[in-house]
Structures are given as C-alpha cells and as structure tokens.
Amino acid sequence: MTRTQAKHWIRAYVQYLLIPFALVLFLLLWNTIVVVNQYPSFILPTPRQVAGAWLVNWQNGIIPRHLALTLFEIGLGFSIALAFAASVGYLLAKSPLLEKIISPYIIATQSIPIIAIAPLVIIWINTGPIQNAVIAALITFFPMLVNTIVGIRSVRHEYRDLMRSYAASRWQVFTKLEVPAALPIFFGGVRVGITLSVIGVIVVELLWADRGLGFLLNFARGQLDTPLLFAAVATLSAMAITLYLAVVLLERILIRWRRTVQ
Amino acid sequence: MGAPGCFAVPLCPEAFRGFSLSLNQPTLIQIESVSKQYGSAHDGVLALDDVTLDVRAGEFLSIIGPSGCGKSTLLKMIGDLLAPNNGQIHIDQKSPADSRRARECGIVFQSPTLMEWRTITRNIELPLEVAGVPRREREARARELLDLIRLSDFAERYPHELSAGMQMQVAIARALAPRPAILLLDEPFGALDELTRERLGHELLDVWTHTRVTIVFITHSVGEAVRLSDRIAVMSARPGRIENIIDIDLPRPRTTEIRDLPRYWDLLRQVRVALHLSGNGNGKVA
Numbered sequence: 001m002t003r004t005q006a007k008h009w010i011r012a013y014v015q016y017l018l019i020p021f022a023l024v025l026f027l028l029l030w031n032t033i034v035v036v037n038q039y040p041s042f043i044l045p046t047p048r049q050v051a052g053a054w055l056v057n058w059q060n061g062i063i064p065r066h067l068a069l070t071l072f073e074i075g076l077g078f079s080i081a082l083a084f085a086a087s088v089g090y091l092l093a094k095s096p097l098l099e100k101i102i103s104p105y106i107i108a109t110q111s112i113p114i115i116a117i118a119p120l121v122i123i124w125i126n127t128g129p130i131q132n133a134v135i136a137a138l139i140t141f142f143p144m145l146v147n148t149i150v151g152i153r154s155v156r157h158e159y160r161d162l163m164r165s166y167a168a169s170r171w172q173v174f175t176k177l178e179v180p181a182a183l184p185i186f187f188g189g190v191r192v193g194i195t196l197s198v199i200g201v202i203v204v205e206l207l208w209a210d211r212g213l214g215f216l217l218n219f220a221r222g223q224l225d226t227p228l229l230f231a232a233v234a235t236l237s238a239m240a241i242t243l244y245l246a247v248v249l250l251e252r253i254l255i256r257w258r259r260t261v262q
Numbered sequence: 263m264g265a266p267g268c269f270a271v272p273l274c275p276e277a278f279r280g281f282s283l284s285l286n287q288p289t290l291i292q293i294e295s296v297s298k299q300y301g302s303a304h305d306g307v308l309a310l311d312d313v314t315l316d317v318r319a320g321e322f323l324s325i326i327g328p329s330g331c332g333k334s335t336l337l338k339m340i341g342d343l344l345a346p347n348n349g350q351i352h353i354d355q356k357s358p359a360d361s362r363r364a365r366e367c368g369i370v371f372q373s374p375t376l377m378e379w380r381t382i383t384r385n386i387e388l389p390l391e392v393a394g395v396p397r398r399e400r401e402a403r404a405r406e407l408l409d410l411i412r413l414s415d416f417a418e419r420y421p422h423e424l425s426a427g428m429q430m431q432v433a434i435a436r437a438l439a440p441r442p443a444i445l446l447l448d449e450p451f452g453a454l455d456e457l458t459r460e461r462l463g464h465e466l467l468d469v470w471t472h473t474r475v476t477i478v479f480i481t482h483s484v485g486e487a488v489r490l491s492d493r494i495a496v497m498s499a500r501p502g503r504i505e506n507i508i509d510i511d512l513p514r515p516r517t518t519e520i521r522d523l524p525r526y527w528d529l530l531r532q533v534r535v536a537l538h539l540s541g542n543g544n545g546k547v548a
Contacts, residue, residue, distance in 0.1 A: 156375070158371050158373065158375045159375055159377075161338070161341075161343045161369070161371075162369065162371075162375055163392070164342075164343060164362070165341050165342075165343065165362060165367060165368075165369045166365065166388070166389045166392040166393065166440075167362055167363050167365055167392070167393075168392045172392050176377075176388065176391070176392070177377070180377070180379045181377075181379075183379075255379070257378060257379045257380075257420050
C-alpha cells in the first residue's frame with residue numbers, strides 16, 4: 001500500500017468511526033443533562049434507565065408482542081396499498097379517458113385528512129388490526145399511485161414504436177419495457193409509501209387501538225412510565241429504519257444497472 | 263481536390279453504373295400516392311402529399327429534405343408505426359402491418375433508444391427474445407453482431423457506459439439481429455459529431471455490404487447521402503413531396519477518396535439544387 005492509499009484508507013475508516021462516536025457523545029450529553037438538573041425519571045430518564053426499561057419489557061415479551069402486531073398491520077396496509085396503487089395506477093396511465101373520469105375523485109379523497117375517515121373504517125371493519133391496516137393503506141395509496149402513473153408515462157414513445165416494430169405482444173411490452181422502465185420512479189413512491197404506512201399505523205394505534213406499539217406509547221404515557229415510553233419510541237424508530245432500508249435494498253437488487261451510473 | 267486516380271476502375275459513366283448492384287433489382291417497397299394528414303381535415307397539417315416511390319431490393323436509398331417535410335412520417339408508415347390517410351404501401355406484396363408481423367423491418371431512430379437496464383448483449387438480443395428465439399441462438403447472434411460492429415469488448419457493459427456513437431452502432435446491430443430484409447434508419451447520425459458521423463457511415467456501408475439488407479436512410483446531410491446511397495429521393499417541405507430522385511453512380515466500395523472525384527461534387531450540386539440550396543447552374547457548392 002502506498003502512502004496516499006494508506007491515508008485515504010485511514011480517512012475513510014475514521015469517518016465510519018465518527019458515526020458511533022457521535023451517538024456516544026449524544027448519550028453522554030443526555031446523561032449529563034439529567035444528572036446536573038436532577039430530573040426525575042418521569043420527566044427525562046437517563047439512557048441507562050431507558051435501556052433497562054427496554055430490556056425488561058423485551059424479555060417479558062411486552063415489546064415483542066406489540067411490535068409483531070404493529071409490523072403485521074404495517075405489512076398488510078402497505079401490501080394492500082401497493083397492490084391497488086400498482087394496478088389502478090397502471091390502468092390510469094394506459095387509459096387517458098379513465099384517468100379523466102377517475103382522477104378528480106382520487107384527488108378529492110386526498111384532500112380529506114384520512115384520519116377523519118378513520119371512524120368510518122372502524123364502524124365498517126370489526127377486527128382492530130385490519131382496521132389499522134386499512135387506514136394505513138388509505139394514507140399510503142396516493143403517493144404510490146402517482147408514482148406508478150408517472151413511471152409508466154415516462155416510457156418514451158420511440159420505445160413503444162420499437163417494441164411495436166418487433167411485433168411484441170401486450171404482455172411483452174409490459175414485462176420487457178414498461179415494468180423495467182417505470183421501476184426507478186415507482187420505487188420513489190414505495191420509499192415514501194413504507195414511511196407513510198408506519199406513520200398511519202402508529203397514529204391509529206395511538207388513537208384507538210388496545211394493542212400495538214402505538215398503544216404501548218399511550219399506555220406508558222398514562223402510567224407516567226417515561227423510560228418505557230422512550231423504549232417504545234426507540235423500538236419504533238429501529239423498526240421504521242429497518243423497513244426503509246429493506247426497501248432500499250430491494251431497490252438496489254432490482255435496479256442493479258443504476259449502480260453503474262455514477 | 264486531388265486527382266481522381268485512386269480508383270482502379272476506369273472513370274467512365276458505364277463503369278460507374280456497373281457498380282450499382284441494385285439497379286436491375288425488383289421493387290421491394292412500393293409506395294403509391296401516399297398522403298398523410300395530421301389533425302382534422304379542416305385545420306390539420308398535410309405532412310405528405312401524393313408520394314410515390316419504389317425502393318429496390320438490396321439498394322441503399324436515402325431520403326433527404328428540409329425539416330418537417332414528412333420523411334420520418336414516410337419511414338414510420340413503411341414500418342407500420344403510422345397509417346397513411348390515402349394511398350397504399352406494399353412491402354414484398356404485403357401490407358405494412360403484415361410485414362411488421364413478419365418482422366421484416368428493423369428500425370433505428372435518431373436517438374439510440376437502448377434499454378438502459380439491459381447490457382449491450384441483452385439489448386441486441388431483445389428483438390430475438392420477443393420473437394421467441396432460443397437463448398443459445400440469441401447469444402450466438404449477439405456475439406456475431408458485436409464482432410461485426412467491433413464492440414465485443416463492451417458486451418457486458420450498460421448503454422450509459424458507451425459513447426453516443428457506440429450506442430448508435432449497438433442500435434443498428436440490434437435492428438439487424440432478426441435478419442430483417444429492410445433496415446429503416448431515421449437520421450441515425452444526426453446527433454453525432456462530424457467525425458463519428460463519417461466513421462459510422464462507413465461502418466454502415468460495411469454492414470450493408472455484408473448483409474445485403476435493403477436500406478432506407480433518412481438524413482439532413484447532403485454529403486452523407488451522396489457518399490452512402492445508390493439513389494437519393496429529394497423531398498420538399500409542407501406538404502412533403504418527392505421533388506426528384508437522383509441516381510448516385512459513384513463507384514463502390516466508397517472510401518474517403520470519393521471526394522477526389524469530380525462526379526462526387528457534381529452529384530452534390532445536383533442534390534443541393536434539387537433542395538433549392540444552390541442556384542441553378544452556377545456550379546456553386548457551399
């Protein structure tokens with residue numbers, strides 16, 4: 001290794017070390033603030049108290065149970081939204097007439113705060129987790145729909161002419177042109193969608209549910225168990241980040257050619 | 263201009279004619295009084311007006327004309343990407359639609375229109391894949407074509423890793439993959455720099471000699487048309503009409519020394535006159 005190479009390597013290494021270092025610094029600062037001001041734990045617990053609360057509630061199964069339910073609701077809500085956004089989006093992108101007729105209604109439903117429809121959903125659907133999933137799906141649907149339409153519309157006319165000159169079937173045009181061409185824009189919608197699904201489920205759980213991480217937040221608040229509240233928030237954040245990274249990873253796998261662009 | 267001594271053939275008109283292999287070939291594409299109007303009958307634009315043109319089997323025909331003369335429209339109608347309002351087109355006694363279903367035409371647009379998510383090899387394989395050609399055969403054909411255009415080193419690269427000129431070569435190779443009888447090129451070199459353009463022109467002639475495909479080539483460049491073609495159809499704009507058809511009786515193979523021939527400059531002037539770019543008869547070539 002030459003000297004310059006070594007220098008580069010050390011610089012990169014130090015940069016990666018700085019990330020956990022920043023976290024440690026943050027926790028130390030947090031701890032200092034609590035100790036110096038002598039806050040009681042229900043106002044602001046120390047990091048150590050939060051970690052303790054998390055560990056206890058993980059081991060006794062409370063956090064895993066609520067996490068599993070919340071994950072199920074997010075998964076279901078996101079899947080419903082994905083299925084509808086992709087299929088309806090494709091139809092609207094292919095049929096300008098249909099889009100003209102339907103899009104005002106879709107936009108109108110988007111101007112209603114979805115949470116305002118939530119009570120209706122709760123009346124119609126009896127099962128709690130399904131209610132939450134459906135409401136999450138309603139929130140998630142629109143950005144994914146828009147990106148599907150934009151993605152399919154982004155296919156330039158020359159490419160369609162090309163496929164036509166090959167005497168390609170509709171299915172071949174779909175699989176060999178439209179899907180791969182729309183994928184990058186479509187995934188932009190999926191990234192937003194997964195984040196919105198998390199927000200949707202948590203908000204509904206906070207408001208109505210008797211299970212799930214959102215409920216746990218509410219419960220901890222009611223008990224003034226602030227360390228548990230922090231532990232629930234930490235779990236939630238870790239889950240949201242993991243889900244987002246899973247989408248990014250899937251995107252990287254499916255759109256491999258993009259990586260060579262830069 | 264150098265002396266026209268570089269060619270081993272005697273420089274008389276009879277000898278020139280002998281080189282135009284397609285002169286006595288049967289008609290492959292028959293265009294009969296074709297008209298095309300965009301928009302409504304009242305306020306539409308007449309893109310093509312009563313165009314009649316025969317393309318002979320195996321020839322290299324260029325269509326030249328100002329922007330908006332409907333040359334792309336004409337090409338798209340041969341490829342069955344557009345339908346004429348009036349008149350008929352026959353390709354080997356078939357309608358353009360039947361010809362398209364039989365995959366007789368390969369098309370190349372001004373932009374390479376490569377699939378950015380496919381490697382170069384897989385791009386060339388695409389028309390074969392659509393036609394249901396087995397994998398091995400596809401791969402063999404792609405290798406063969408990559409050899410022909412001398413881009414074998416780039417087989418597993420993605421389109422954006424290639425220069426604009428290389429991308430265009432790949433687009434031509436892709437169009438040739440299913441061994442079409444006709445190659446339709448819509449200003450393929452229009453977006454390239456002059457040097458690349460000339461090089462690709464010669465490569466295209468190589469490919470043409472190699473495959474004996476019939477070429478309909480649309481261009482803006484008078485020099486390019488004269489250097490490459492057997493015949494040039496000169497079009498006028500709005501409405502698009504065939505103004506003149508000029509036989510290019512220059513010897514083949516055409517090298518860069520073609521410019522040393524007085525006949526080259528003579529033909530250049532003829533095309534320019536037909537395009538109303540030069541004054542008639544004063545022999546000025548800009």
